[in-house]
Amino acid sequence: MPRKIIIDTDPGQDDAVAILLALASPEVEVLGVVAVAGNVPLDLTSKNARIVCELAGRPDIKVFEGCDRPMRHTLVTAEHVHGKTGLDGPAMPDPTMPLQDGHGVDFIIETLRAEAPGTVTLCPLGPLTNIATAFEKAPDIADRVQEIVLMGGAYFQVGNITPAAEFNIYVDPEAADIVFKSGCPVTVMPLDVTHKALTTAPRVEAFRALGTEAGRMVAEWTDFFERFDKEKYGSAGAPLHDPCVIAYLIQPDLFSGRHVNVEIETLSSLTRGMTVADWWRVTDRAPNAMFMGDLDAEGFFALLTERIGEL
Numbered sequence: 001m002p003r004k005i006i007i008d009t010d011p012g013q014d015d016a017v018a019i020l021l022a023l024a025s026p027e028v029e030v031l032g033v034v035a036v037a038g039n040v041p042l043d044l045t046s047k048n049a050r051i052v053c054e055l056a057g058r059p060d061i062k063v064f065e066g067c068d069r070p071m072r073h074t075l076v077t078a079e080h081v082h083g084k085t086g087l088d089g090p091a092m093p094d095p096t097m098p099l100q101d102g103h104g105v106d107f108i109i110e111t112l113r114a115e116a117p118g119t120v121t122l123c124p125l126g127p128l129t130n131i132a133t134a135f136e137k138a139p140d141i142a143d144r145v146q147e148i149v150l151m152g153g154a155y156f157q158v159g160n161i162t163p164a165a166e167f168n169i170y171v172d173p174e175a176a177d178i179v180f181k182s183g184c185p186v187t188v189m190p191l192d193v194t195h196k197a198l199t200t201a202p203r204v205e206a207f208r209a210l211g212t213e214a215g216r217m218v219a220e221w222t223d224f225f226e227r228f229d230k231e232k233y234g235s236a237g238a239p240l241h242d243p244c245v246i247a248y249l250i251q252p253d254l255f256s257g258r259h260v261n262v263e264i265e266t267l268s269s270l271t272r273g274m275t276v277a278d279w280w281r282v283t284d285r286a287p288n289a290m291f292m293g294d295l296d297a298e299g300f301f302a303l304l305t306e307r308i309g310e311l
């Protein structure tokens with residue numbers, strides 16, 4: 001029985017690879033894709049989400065626009081990483097599939113109310129604005145969520161947009177605070193684990209060697225967005241953040257972590273968006289998140305390459 005998921009996303013090249021992985025994997029059933037403002041503004045993230053669905057041969061996927069700005073702060077974007085379009089790298093045709101009518105937040109609410117309790121997993125790959133707004137608008141739905149598996153946060157790897165914070169959490173810390181206090185089962189793919197999923201040259205060449213349009217796109221997206229991280233970290237490749245969320249749903253034993261308390265800094269301007277993970281359990285704060293710390297990188301890329309090759 002495939003696992004029902006809603007992908008909430010701000011494509012972004014790594015989001016795009018995550019969406020391709022989900023659409024190539026029979027273990028998951030994508031009920032819908034909701035775009036959020038993040039890496040680039042909402043009009044581009046919703047366009048990019050449709051481009052990726054069409055690249056996967058899935059113009060039937062329901063794509064919605066969600067929130068166009070964070071709950072409290074002005075939008076911070078990341079064109080410096082993802083380029084002006086958010087999907088810089090290969091030339092991409094404009095999408096022909098339509099956006100769905102209605103707001104993405106209402107789609108999340110209606111879907112959770114319509115599906116059996118505990119059968120829908122939320123997969124946020126960008127700022128948590130849509131998820132938190134849905135919980136605020138319809139408090140009854142939190143109990144109906146099977147699991148929230150999100151990319152965001154950092155502890156040992158510290159921040160990538162400020163010295164203290166990872167981008168997705170930094171953009172909308174109030175939203176993250178709501179999600180981490182929701183009582184839902186939360187599984188976190190922080191920079192601590194995504195920084196171990198590096199797109200080294202052999203791994204990128206394996207995508208290109210697939211000889212398919214999807215394989216070529218993934219390689220060219222990576223060629224573009226890895227320049228930022230390689231220069232910043234001096235690493236052998238860029239971290240492929242968002243596909244870790246989908247890979248976890250397909251092959252959870254690729255990952256390991258700890259169930260700990262995680263709280264979000266929302267008040268300090270210096271450390272806004274920091275995910276304060278009580279990794280060493282030095283407080284009596286109740287654990288509320290499975291915070292991943294390690295992955296089998298070879299296994300991750302083997303799965304990813306094999307599945308992208310299916311498209």
Ligand code: RIB
Nearest residue numbers: 012014125126167168241
């Ligand atoms: O910090 C990495 C995260 O921010 C990823 O989800 C990337 O797509 C950006 O949204």
Ligand code: CA
Nearest residue numbers: 012015125126
């Ligand atoms: Ca993202």
